[in-house]
Every structure is written in C-alpha cells, then in structure tokens.
Amino acid sequence: MLQPWLTSELDTVPGFARFLTVDEINQGFEELAARWPEVASLRRVGTSRLGEPMWCLTVGDGPLHALVGAMPHPNEPIGGLTVVHLARRLCEDPGLRARTGYTWHIVACLDPDGTRLNEGWFAGPFTKSHYGRHFYRPAGDEQVEWTFPFAYKDAYFDQVMPETLALMRLIDDTRPAFMTTLHNAELGGAFFYLTRPEPELHKVLTALPARYGVPLHAGEPEHPSVRQLDEAVFQTPDMREAYDYAEKMGQDPVAVVGGAASDSYAARYGTLGLAAELPYWIDPAAADRTPTEILYADLLLKEAAELRETAELLDEVLEGVRADVVSDSPFLRASRFFVPLVRVTAETNELRAAQDDSARPATVAERASGEGTVHSFRLRFGGMLLRALEGELAIGNGTPAIRRHAASLTRTYAKWCADAESGTPDETIPIGNLVAIQYGSILAGAAQAAASRS
Template identity: 70%
Template sequence: MIDPALQEELDSVPDYDRFATVDEIAAALTRLAAGHSRIASLRRVGTSRLGEPILCLTVGGGPRHALVGAMPHPNEPIGGLTVVHLATRLCRDPALLRSTGHTWHIVGCLDPDGTRLNEGWFAGPFTKTRYGRHFYRPAGDEQVEWTFPFAYKRAYFDRVMPETLALMRLIDETRPSFMTTLHNSEMGGAFFYLSRPVPALHAVLRALPGRYGVPLHAGEPEHPSVRELDEAVYLTPRMEDFYDYVEALGQDAAEQIGGGASDSYAARYGTLSLTAELPYWRDPAAGDRSPAGAAYDELIRAQAAHLRETFAVLDGTMSAVAGDLTARSPFIRASRFFVPLLSEMAAAAEQRADEPGNDRPATVAERQSCRETTHSARLRFGGMLLRALEGELAIGNGTAAVRKCTRRLAEVYAAWCAEADAETPGETIPIRDLVAIQYGGILAGAAHA
C-alpha cells in the first residue's frame, strides 16, 4: 500500500538517540533558511506568553499550501524532529519539493514555553517513570490545540492565546489544502485522525506503522464519541460532538469544554487535516482482537474505579496543601484543571458500562487500553502535582503540609510507576521509526489533499 517512491523517501530518515529541544529545532531551521535562501525563508509569526519567538520556515513556491506545526502539545516531541527532517529534505531535494506541488509552511514548535518544561526526559532514559516525573501538559485553556474560538449551545470561548493566534493567522494567510499539527500518544498502537474520509489515504496510513513493527491501535478510542473511518483511522472529533455526548450523559458540557481545535478552524478553507498519534512504547496487545476472558462492561467499571481512586489521592493532596501554596506554577494550574476531570471520566465510564450491548466479551486490546488509561492518568497527573509540590520546596516554602504531602505522594507515585511497568510493559520504539511514520503520513497526506 506504500508506493516505491514513498518507501525510498522513508529510508532518508536518520537515526536519533534523543528528541530535539526548542533551541535545537530553531537552530536547525535557521541554518536551512541561511543555506537555501533561494527557496526558503524564515520568519517570526508570533510570540509565546513568555516571550519566545515562534518561527515558521517557508519552502518552495507551489500553487497549493501545506501547513505543518510541531508540538502543539509540549509532551509530544516526535514532531520536532519530523519537521526538521521534512524541511531538510524539501530544501535539499528540488525534485521532491516540485513533486509535492505545495508551498510548505513549517512551524518548528507551537508551544515553546511548555516544551521547555518537558525537556528533562528528551534525552532519556526512555522509561515511563522518567517520562512521568518530567511530564508537563498545560491546563485546557492554555493548550495551543484547544484554544481556538468556539461557540456552541452554552459553551463560549474566545480567550485565544498568542501562540494560538499565530497559528490562526497562518491558516488564514495560507488557506492550506493540507495541514497537520504533529501529535503522539504514549503506549499501545498507532492511529490517525482525518478531517474527512480519504479511502486511498487510509490504506497508506494503515500500512506505515507495520513497516516499523508498530501495531495498529485496536482498543478503546480516545473518546466514546469518536467515529472510526477505517482500522485505526478515525474522523477528527468535532467539539460539538463531544459537547452533545457529555450533555447526553447528564454532565455539564460547558464546564468540560474550552476552545475549538485547529482542524475545525481550517475546515472553512476546505483543508484536509491529518493527525498521527504514535506511541513511545510498543505493546503487541494494542492490536490483539482475541477474547480477553472478561466482559467489556466489567473492564469499564474497573477502569472507573481506578480513576476514582486516583482522583481521591490527587484531589486529597491538593486540598491538604491548598492554603499553603505560594508559587504561580504552571504545574499547579494544570493539576487544578486535570484532576477534577478524573472524576468526570470515572462518571462517564460508569454510565457507559450500563449502556445496552456493553456486556459483550472484551478483546485483549480493549482490556489493555483500559489499563493504559488508568496508568497514563496516574503517571501524568501525579507527576505534575509532584513537580508543583517540589517547586514549593525549592523556593523555601517547606510548610508541614507541603513536606508531608510531597513525601506521601512520592511514595504512592513510586507504587503507581511499578504497577504501570508490570501491567503495561512495552519496548521503547526507535525514535527514527516514529519520525519516519510521521514523515510518511505528511507526504501521503499532502499528495491526497
């Protein structure tokens, strides 16, 4: 399903032993612009909230426009290497550039402030524990990907961040026929989102991970409202659909929803948008559709119980130190956003378990993805709250409550890490393979736009 020309191009991806930092990505794009000034130019298209330049490299002069942005979520750094490789190949191979028929607009890092807070694990070792202890994901209203203007029923959002505004302006300026903001997941198999069905492209996307021994995701979708177009290929979820699903559960959808996403914003220009979700750790169970020996509704109820337990630990910790915190920490802002969502996720899972038809036999992939949801929540959000408390200690705010809660959460967190390693073992996927899958998806997506 992968044509020979694309296969040959995939072989151009070099080996990597680490992910690129914000400074390294900016330096690479700067060198390309200086060395290929006849076809490439670098400009500043925005500024982060902490004053970091947001840079865009434009390459070529094709009649259509392609827009590629790395790291809209700062804990997802595969895209930093992917955009540098894409830009390098387009600058150095005129035949490849002409064959795409596009002018390329490549943003090296959409959230430089947040990405810097993840760089502690970029050089490895690539263990779940190190990842979680250096993890940062902004609160929902501070994420580039989820802060586009949005208005639907009782939900209204217009607090557009400077980083989001930079991407909005690029979309409006270029009206891209193809766009991708580069994401990745953590465990399990690979899967993709498309803003509209493109069957010929589905086949390429499904084939790419297998070339590198990465299984296709066969477990739970990221959200029950997501519609599957093909095996491991999903229709990009609209925030309106998410709102309707949450509202139907009897929950306050307006409280859970912030802004819209980049692909919804670009849809006004007929843009084909692609998202490639790739794991760091390979898990063969992610693609195993054989029976798990348990009922699906039982797995969902067990997941709900684990999420409630996790919520109780983290919420109890936050309540115990609420009056003692002094730092204006992005880690505590993120914790205040994500920890309550664990309770909402548990409630949604409990209701879903009672839906007709969910007493069916579960697959191994579904069981594994339920476990991964629990472990991901613990390692991500427990790790961020620990970083928030350690930050308080680092500035001398060692009150009795802060010291006690830091020590207790660290002990619980160590147990969570050990359980995650035992229940969701995974082999670290070579970074080169992940970059190649993203790179191939970009070239195939642009060809089918």
C-alpha cells in the same frame, strides 16, 4: 501499498538517540534558511506567553499551501525531529518540492514554553517512570490545540492564547489545502485522525506503521464520541459531538468541552487535516481483538473505580496544600485542571457501563487500553503534582503541609511507577521509526489533498 517514491523518502530518515529541544529545532531552521536562501525563508509568526519567538520556515513556491506545526502539545516531541527532517529534505531536493506541488509553511514549535518544561526526559532514559517524573501538559485553557474559538449551544470559548492566535493568522494567510499539527500518544498502537474520509489515504496510513513493526491501535478511542472511519483511522474529534455526547449521557457538557482545535478553524478553507498518533512504547496487546472473559461493562467499571481512587488521592493533596502554595506555577494550574478531569472520565465510564451495548465481552486490546489509561493518568498527573510541590519547596515554601504531602505523594508515586513498569517490559520504539511514520503520513496526506483539489 506504499508507492516507490514514498518508500524512497522513508529511507532518508536516519536513526535518532533522543528528541530535540526547542533551541535545537530553532537552530536547525536557522541553518536551513542560511544554507538554502533561494528556496527557504525564515520568519517570526508569533510570540509565546513568556516572550519566546515562534518561527516558521517557508520552503518552495508551489500553487498549493501546506501547513505543518510541531508540538501543539508539549509532551509530544516526535514532531520536532520530523519538521527539521521535512524542511531539510524539501530544501535539498528540488524533485521532492516539484512532486509535492506545495509551498510549505513549517512551524518549529507551537508551544515553546510548555515544551521546555518537558525537556528533562527528551534524552532518556525512555522509561514510563522517567517520562512521568518530567512530564508536563498544560491546563486545557493553556493548550494551543484546544483554545481556538468555539460556540455551540451553551458553550462559549474565546480565551485565545497568543500562540493560538499565531496559528490562526497563519491559517488565514495561507488557506492550506493540507495541514497537520504533529501529535503522538504514549503506549499501544498507532492510529490516525482525518478531518474527512479519504479511503485511498487510509490504506497508506495503516501500511506505514507495519513497515516498522508498530501495531495498529485496536483499543478504545480517545473519547467515546469519536467516530471510526477505518481500521486505526478516526474522524478528527469535534467539540460539538463531544458536547452532544456528554449531554446525552446526563453530564454537564460545558464542564467537559473547552475551545475548538486548529482543524475546526481551517475547515472554512476546505483543508484536509491529519494527525498521526504514535506511541513511544509498543503494547503487544494493542491490536488484539480476541474476546476476553471480562464483560466490557465490568472493564469500564473497574477502570472507573481505579480512576476515582486516583482522583481522590490527588485531590486530597491539592486540598491539603491549597492554603499554603504561593507560586501558581504551570504545574499547579495543570493539576487543578486535570485532577477533576480524571473524576469526569471515571463518571463517563460508569455511565457507559450502563448502556446496552456494553453487555458484551471486552477484547484483549480494550482491556490493555483501559489499564494503560489508568497508568498514564497516574504517572502524568501524579508527576505534575509532585513537580508543583517540589517547586514550592525549591523557593523556600516548605510549610509542614507541603512537606508532608510531598513525602506522601512521593511514596504513592513510586508504587504507581512500579505498577506501570511491572509485567512484560513494553518495547521502546526506535525514535527514527516514529519520525519516519510521521514523515510518511505528512507526504501521503499532502499528496491526497492535492489530488482531491485537481
């Protein structure tokens, strides 16, 4: 299933003990450009909202262009290691450059500001609790990957961030045949997004995780509007389809969708887009399609009830400190965005439970996926709200309300961590294996894109 040349490349990926910081990725690119000036050049392609330079390393001189960007979501750092390894291999191996036939444009970090707010967990320990307490994910209108222009029916978005604008310019300048922004998930199995069906590529992508003992995801898709192309291979999410789905379900679609993503923007150039979603922890149930004794509708309702309870508790904290907070920190902005989204997710589950096709047994993978969503939302968004309150306390804004709610949420969060860590410990996947799967998917995707152009 994996061609010998690709297997050989996978074997070049070393082991890693931790993830790279923004400074370390940038330093890696600088060293490569200095060591191989005849094949690599480093240039600044943008500036973050806090004034951080955004760097792109261009390697090779092939007729086709490939665009790779790390950390469009700053809590997903596998890509930082992957881009440095990809760039190094392309610089040092003329045979690999010739085989790919590309000019490669590799962006060190698409959201340096947000990534720095996650660096507290990059060196471990790699537990769910430690991850959640140092987690940061920007509000929707502050995410690079979801702030591309979008206009559809009553939805309109044009609040393009500087980081997004930098990626837009790079897409327009290079008109890539292949593009990937490097993502990863948290728990479960591996899965992939493609902007169009590529059956031969599906086979390679699903074989990559198996080489490292990582199961394929057989649970819930990230959104019910997402279409499945093959086992663990999905059509890249389309905001128009998310809008139509919400509208069909009786929800306000404008409240559900925001901006478009990079793959939607690049579609004008016929670009093949790929994203590899890889977990930090293996859930043994992730690939288990065995029916359970629980109806799928009941599973959805159970998850909805737990998500509603979570949203109500977090909303009570937000409302309780609303009059006292002064910082407008990124953690507060993110909390104000995501807490209502938890409630919307619960509502979506309730509506889905009423559909005729939900009157069937849930699978083991679906049950595990639902439970994992609840734990993930609690640890992610509870952790960010705690960081927001701790930030207020750190600047001396320790009002009685802030101190009271910080203490209460700390106790609740400890219980949520214990619940998430209970039962059979989830296996932490070696970081080098995750980088290898992502690296292999890039090379395989680029090869398929080139073949489709010939």
